[in-house]
Amino acid sequence: MRKILFFSVLMLVCTVAFAQQALWGGAPVISPEIHDNNTVTFRLKAPKAVKVQVTGDFLPTQKIKTPFGEFDGPGVVDLKEGKEGVWEFTTPEPLKPELYSYSFIVDDLKIMDPSNVYMIRDVASVTNVFIIGGERADLYKVNDVPHGTVSRIWYNSPTLGMNRRMTVYTPAGYETSGKRYPVFYLLHGMGGDEEAWIALGRTSQILDNLIAQGKAEPMIVVMTNGNASQEAAPGETHYGMVPPSMNLPKTMEGSFETAFPEVVKFIDKTYRTKANKQNRAIAGLSMGGYHSLHISKQYPDMFNYVGLFSAAIMPDKKVQSPIYDDFDQKLKIQFSKKPALYWIGIGTADFLYQSNTDFRKMLDEKGYKYTYYETGEGHIWKNWRIYLTEFAPQLFKK
Known part of the structure; x- marks a missing residue:
């Protein structure tokens, strides 16, 4: 009996060894x-x-x-x-x-x-x-701190005529605290989707670490899909595993900005939010910065904090939409309401650097107050992660 048991164990060990060898080569x-x-x-x-x-x-x-x-x-x-x-x-x-x-x-x-x-x-x-x-990159790591929750959630957009998906970060303790939280709407660039900031931007790691260090207020972060023709990220819709593309319709022609109040309404209804201007922020990179600029001026009583990360500024001359009409007047109204923070960040090698320089010159000429943050390099995620680590700690300070 002992011999049989011995050979059985020996055979099992050999089988596992051969399996591992075949697996790893x-x-x-x-x-x-x-x-x-x-x-x-x-x-x-x-x-x-x-x-x-x-x-x-x-x-x-x-x-x-x-x-x-x-x-x-x-x-x-x-x-x-x-x-x-x-x-x-x-x-x-x-x-x-x-x-x-x-x-x-x-x-x-x-x-x-x-x-x-x-x-x-x-x-x-x-x-x-x-x-x-080390240094700032430690904010991008999963550290031994309390962790928030990342959810993929669907909402209905009557304006765009479809159900759409967004990614939402809720801070550590949200589920049990019973508290209400401020909301930060964080928008992606062209070709991106509601997964971009979580995957490439390390949003949950950055917020977990900043909040744990006491450098940022606990907040809800909402990452929408800024492509008004999409339900959700490629492979996450009933269209199946379609190839991701930068060439999408209805991206920077006013549709997303027009429908954005539906996102805010849904979030305020679904989550425990502080549902007022003083407790809302919006920021985005590239196309998302463009959306943030035009959404915040279109709805001047909606956001008290605005961040433009390597932002596109003005629409193509061929684009016609009420969203972009009366630009100067809408901007004047927005700044007359004295936003708590209007933040602009860009790299010196960014292809949008000159348009941002021209925009800042216009703001200076009109006496509109803003905060400027300049980095090296270009239109890259390295910069956008930096901007998030700089922008988030300035939000919702009493």
Whole structure:
């Protein structure tokens, strides 16, 4: 009996060992490997490859031409082949604290790092990610602090004629506190959706950490889908797994701004909110900044805090909508009501830098008070995460 039991255990161990070998295919390749000095090694096992490269925002930028203009894009560097077909590259200098994205290029084919399960989608691009901790980047990490709740919730928009989805962050303790909370509406850019700020912007991590540190007030954060033709993010609607696209109808022609009061009404009805101007904020990046600008001036009694992150400013000249009529007069009314904060942030290399400069000049000439925050680099999530960490602590202060 003991012999049978022994052989049974032996067979089980062998089976597990063989299963693991089949699953992993031998010793695992570690990539990315973050060293103690914050240099990083990337590795890829590709014994039949002729050329392997890594591209990512940890490298110096390069100019990339797109249908929407020329942008700063991630650099590219070659890996060197080593033993057993493992290609390798180590950054020559330590990386600064930040959330970084990257992918491999094998013989001109872009692929994900098979050794790194952490990936993020940005419109139609998928990249691997890793974090170098320290300084501001610690706000992007999941730390040992009380955590809020992230929900995907549907609402009806009669103006747009469909049910639509939004992502809502409620702060730690919301479910049991019985309290009412201020609301921050946070809007994405062109091609993004209600998932963008949570995934790429690290909203829940940033808010959890700022609130825990006492640097931000506990607040509800509402992240809508700013594409008025969409029900929700690609793959999350009855249309199925349609390809994500930047070229969507009804994005910056007034529909979203017209329908936005329905979002506010739904949130005030569904959540325990402080339902007044003094306890509402709106901000967004790029197209979302454009929406924030025009929503806040269209409804001057709705928001006391406004944030424009690398914002587009004015509509295309071909666009006709009552939302954009009487721009100067609406802006005058908005500032006559003295918003608590009108905040503008942009990078010096951003393709929208000049239009933001012109807008600020106009505000200066009219004596409209605003706060300006300038960073380096361009139209990138690195900047927008920074802006969120700077803007959120200024909201709802007594």
